[in-house]
Amino acid sequence: ILNVExxxxxxxxxxxDSTNFTCSFPSSNFYALHWYRWETAKSPEAxxxxxxxxxxxxxxxxxxxLNTKEGYSYLYIKGSQPEDSATYLCAxxxxxxxxxxxxxxxxxxxxxxx
Amino acid sequence: xxxxxxxPRYKIIEKKQPVAFWCNPISGHNTLYWYLQNxxxxxxxxxxxENEEAVDDSQLPKDRFSAERLKGVDSTxxxxxxxxxxxxxxxxxxxxxPGSAKIFGPGTRLTVL
Numbered sequence: 001i002l003n004v005e006x007x008x009x010x011x012x013x014x015x016x017d018s019t020n021f022t023c024s025f026p027s028s029n030f031y032a033l034h035w036y037r038w039e040t041a042k043s044p045e046a047x048x049x050x051x052x053x054x055x056x057x058x059x060x061x062x063x064x065x066l067n068t069k070e071g072y073s074y075l076y077i078k079g080s081q082p083e084d085s086a087t088y089l090c091a092x093x094x095x096x097x098x099x100x101x102x103x104x105x106x107x108x109x110x111x112x113x114x
Numbered sequence: 115x116x117x118x119x120x121x122p123r124y125k126i127i128e129k130k131q132p133v134a135f136w137c138n139p140i141s142g143h144n145t146l147y148w149y150l151q152n153x154x155x156x157x158x159x160x161x162x163x164e165n166e167e168a169v170d171d172s173q174l175p176k177d178r179f180s181a182e183r184l185k186g187v188d189s190t191x192x193x194x195x196x197x198x199x200x201x202x203x204x205x206x207x208x209x210x211x212p213g214s215a216k217i218f219g220p221g222t223r224l225t226v227l
Binding site: 004034036041042043044045046049089091101102103104105106107 | 156158159220
């Protein structure tokens with residue numbers, strides 16, 4: 001059973017604060033690490049797909065880093081806004097032969113107070 | 115272009131009744147996934163299709179769940195009969211290839227009474 005752990009489970013911040021979340025995953029059979037943002041009643045939105053150790057990706061005020069050797073990824077949000085409130089999911093994609101599996105963490109629920 | 119389309123968005127049924135969910139993936143995406151998301155948990159894979167072939171259905175409870183993807187495009191997931199514990203969000207996703215972003219639909223929220 002693969003374990004993908006996310007922390008914290010939930011987070012409340014004030015508008016303008018910067019914040020970050022952690023995703024830890026197994027370091028073997030790594031293929032890709034995915035980050036999603038999921039707002040209530042909407043589709044999970046793909047933020048990043050990261051495949052290389054040391055990868056850093058950025059999308060507006062959101063950025064992510066990847067360390068495949070030690071099995072963790074950080075997601076950073078700079079200057080949080082109320083519209084950033086959502087559940088942030090990470091998913092570890094691993095390969096076994098021709099079979100690729102995506103295992104999700106439980107997510108971090110972010111609430112940004114105006 | 116429309117994203118992944120799912121219907122219905124919400125469904126309320128009584129236990130022991132059958133229910134079906136429909137998914138239309140992104141045009142050109144050969145890989146289609148059905149995920150189950152229980153409250154407070156991350157989505158869990160039920161079945162993965164490559165075109166019309168189910169290549170991973172190891173997590174699908176085959177005594178009551180079935181799925182099909184005729185012609186390798188739309189897919190239907192069925193539960194018969196539904197149990198109380200089946201109340202969850204059922205998500206459909208599609209992708210171009212392994213490692214590319216999985217594009218999710220809005221999900222179907224099922225409530226079994």
